[in-house]
């Protein structure tokens with residue numbers, strides 16, 4: 268009986284090791300970027316909420332605002348000196364011509380909409 272318990276303990280430990288160290292190769296790989304993404308602004312969230320970009324490559328974002336509330340009317344890129352007003356029911360394009368490496372938040376003016384831009 269104790270052999271069985273030990274065995275299951277070893278298997279469990281093995282699973283934990285696998286889960287935490289071996290099962291996430293994607294995290295180390297740099298994600299693919301296209302340099303162009305459509306972001307839907309609706310129901311208090313940006314979709315997608317995380318955008319990847321390459322340092323030194325232009326990034327074009329098309330904000331598709333589907334929320335009439337004034338909360339959604341502006342997008343601000345913190346740390347990048349970039350912001351834009353978004354017309355409801357329309358697509359507004361924001362271009363970051365040369366984003367430096369780093370991680371930046373982009374939010375509405377009240378910071379209820381929250382997104383992350385990761386430039387690497």
Ligand SMILES: [Cu+2]
Pocket residue numbers: 337338339375376377378379380
């Ligand atoms: Cu807001």
